[in-house]
Amino acid sequence: MKVFNLTFVRSLSHVCSLKPYKDTKWLMPNGNPTGIYVYNCIANQRVPVILNDPHIATWYSCGPTVYESAHIGHASCYVKLDIIQRILKSFFNIKIVSAMGITDIDDKIIKKGLESKTHFTNIAKQYEHEFWLDMASLNVAKPLIITRVSEHINSIEKFIQRLIDNNMAYVSKNGSVYFDTDKFSNYGKLQKMQDSGEPSDDEKRNKMDFALWKSHKPEEPYWDTPWGKGRPGWHIECSAMVSKVFGSQLDIHAGGVDLQFPHHENEEAQSCAYHNIRQWANYWIHVGHLNVIGDTKMSKSLQNTISIPDLLKSYNADTFRMACLLTNYRYSMEFSNQLMETAESVLNKFKFFITDATIYINNNATSVSAVYSDHILKNLQKTEEANFEALKVDFDTATCINNLLTLLSDTNKIIKSDPCEYCPVPVTLIVEYIVDILTKFGLKLQESEDTVLSNAMINTIVEFRHSVRLNAISSKNYELLSACDIVRDKMKSMKVQINDSHKTPSWVITK
Ligand SMILES: [Zn+2]
Structure with a gap:
């Protein structure tokens, strides 16, 4: 097992403190070891999980941008994060103070609102409501704290103002605000420098700079700030909302691996700059993609999505969760009928x-x-x-x-x-x-009370068939045996699978 050496890191941490803001290494937190080791993308290896209070962890997950129905790519991410939270709680006795940010102000939401002549807040409310229903159908526990961008504009404004005041951000000619990556020497912590995909334009000082605030465009909603009208950029919202709820330090930050860069990189950079600290989130948990057979990521733009209700028409939530349990959370999951049948x-x-x-x-x-x-x-x-x-x-x-x-x-x-x-x-x-x-692990193996009656009826049929079948075997009545097979096949088509291999018959519901 490759793990971080405790003594080495402690001494490293000491050395690092002599030259603040000069390196991008993971810093071991002070506190109590939990005995758990988790992969950390900054350290590029597993590191010990150390918490201030060994029985309490703060946890933030980036939530959905609510402009469309969630698909099974979202389902695998949130089911796997749910499994990890359950493990921390049930096996390691750690209370998780979980928060999730909902992006309810965004280009795509606004565009959809304009297209459908619906106020963008109604679009967001509709899809957020649907998201929670989908999560409940997958037995994903709801976070204890839900933060929405629309409810945190003041925190976001305050956050940006301090970055401007500290010379870590600047207002461009058109009134947008950008984070100045050149002023933050630790940029590239989570993923060593690569193209962030940010467009180069005349408004920015450096290509890697990213928008904290987007200046107002006609027909779009806006908020007034000291530097002008506009609305928040995407990355700033998580940092501002987490800081509002958890202060200057976060134990665990989670999300899909596609968020590692640039989203999480930018969150870490602006949060360290805002709080004047060297490490904001101590642990990053990134869930691998769900791919539809082959190597393609599932996404709306590729039109290869399967909605969560459609998934649950073919397989139940336990089967999907079992497929997640059989895959390491960090690796991509190849979704196929074969995988689901194995699960x-x-x-x-x-x-x-x-x-x-x-x-x-x-x-x-x-x-x-x-x-x-x-x-x-x-x-x-x-x-x-x-x-x-x-x-x-x-x-x-x-x-x-x-x-x-x-x-x-x-x-x-x-x-x-x-x-x-x-x-x-x-x-x-x-x-x-x-x-x-x-x-x-979050599987619902227990039958609900509603199914007790139907189970009693299935039992009666299965036991009756069993005694008829035993009689048919001993009397070599092949006609009756064939009738028993027909009953078994019919029951199977109704999702009741009978097992004849044991002296006493047993059955399970399949889906
Ligand atoms: Zn985020």
Whole structure:
């Protein structure tokens, strides 16, 4: 495991303090180590997570620009961030004070408003409302604090004014305000210098300078400031809103990897300049893209988007979350039916196991094998330890799921052995552990009360078919057996998959 050397960084931090604003290295925060290591793009390796209070972390995610429906690219980003937050809370006992910024003032929102003759604020409200519904349908927890640009214009104005006063920003001829990257020698921390995509124009002193404030254009909304009418640029909003809520320091800043540069670079630069500090966000968590088969990023402009409601018509939220769990959050995820079928198959393995094990536990005992119990309990303990270690190293959920599948497979050998070894205590503990860890990852394995009645009906059919089938086998009645197969196939088409392999039948709902 490649990790940051604690002693080395402490001494480095000391040396750095002698020459402020002269390097772009990651600085280890003072505080309490949590035992977690997370990849940091500034250090270009995993670094220890150190918090002021080891049980509280401040967290900010860049939210959506609300001018269109969210697609599954957004879904994978926010589901993966939700999984990481749940891991921090449930496995490491860290309270997350989560905030998300909603970009409700933007060129695209204003354009859409003008095109549809609707006030831009109504466009923003409509898509923000839809966004939260989509997130709820994916079981993504809502942030505790929601900040909207339209509600923070004063904070943004104050932020820009201080940068102008400190000579870190300048007002251009047309009344726009730019951050002066030439005055900030640490620019290029998150991604070593490259073209930011910012256009070169006569208004700017340097090509890399970015707009903090955009001067007013006819028919567009504007706000009055000491330097003229206009509206905020994109990058400034997150820095101003975070500073309003969390002050001059942020523990974790998260978002899609496409935001790393220039958006997060610019956030870090202007925040360090505003607060006169050397490091603003201590940890950057960047989620890899979701690609639609091949190498293409999913985006509206490429017309290859799948909306979240459309996704949920084909697969349920648990299946999508399992696909996310099987991929390291940092890497891109190749979305395909094959990926989703793999995720569904893994999910079904767990569901079948829980059903089979429950039947096994409630079976009539003939003997108890203490030796076997020891073996299974040790297996459980080993898996628990391995999973905790995996989560400590950059939230490695894929390894956790694999460890769980190995535990499941080993336990299945005992459950399905013939003659059957009966050891309900360790098997009960394993079922409890598997349900617990999957629930902590945000999967909803439990049935809702609404489904209890339909489940009872399915049970009746499945058990009736089972006894008919046993009779047909013993009497070699092939006509009746064929009828049983038809029932099984019909049930499958109604998303009820019957498992005949066990002495007692079991079933799962698929989607
Ligand atoms: Zn942002």
